[in-house]
Amino acid sequence: MLNSTPNTLTVKIINNQELEIIAQGENFLVDLEAALKILGKSLEWWRTFPPGKTKRLKNKGFSGQIETCNIFSANKSVKNLQTISYKDWLVLTSYLAEKRNIQAINLLTYLAQEGLQNQLNTFLKKPAGIPLHF
Numbered sequence: 001m002l003n004s005t006p007n008t009l010t011v012k013i014i015n016n017q018e019l020e021i022i023a024q025g026e027n028f029l030v031d032l033e034a035a036l037k038i039l040g041k042s043l044e045w046w047r048t049f050p051p052g053k054t055k056r057l058k059n060k061g062f063s064g065q066i067e068t069c070n071i072f073s074a075n076k077s078v079k080n081l082q083t084i085s086y087k088d089w090l091v092l093t094s095y096l097a098e099k100r101n102i103q104a105i106n107l108l109t110y111l112a113q114e115g116l117q118n119q120l121n122t123f124l125k126k127p128a129g130i131p132l133h134f
Contacts, residue, residue, distance in 0.1 A: 029083035
């Protein structure tokens with residue numbers, strides 16, 4: 001259990017959905033419930049995910065590790081999040097895209113476009129957020 005005030009960032013993903021990302025050393029964790037919601041899935045879906053399919057995910061590098069994070073805010077409130085690694089979320093997203101989940105397909109497209117945009121901006125030394133036209 002991560003029990004501290006980690007570096008957290010809330011980002012807007014496709015369709016203005018928010019995803020909380022937690023930096024833990026050099027690793028990144030994502031809020032499991034929000035990550036599943038972006039993919040059109042729920043925690044109940046996750047809990048009932050068949051073991052045979054989990055094995056297929058593990059063959060793609062999926063760890064399946066869930067970590068509970070207690071996030072302490074400045075006003076001393078505590079938010080408990082179930083998290084998975086960013087890598088696991090991408091493996092799950094890829095798996096669902098292969099199964100023709102439109103939310104997963106759209107998310108992978110979005111992430112690819114944003115990633116390329118950021119790489120090109122860095123290469124050209126342009127500030128992030130200034131779109132390049134292809």
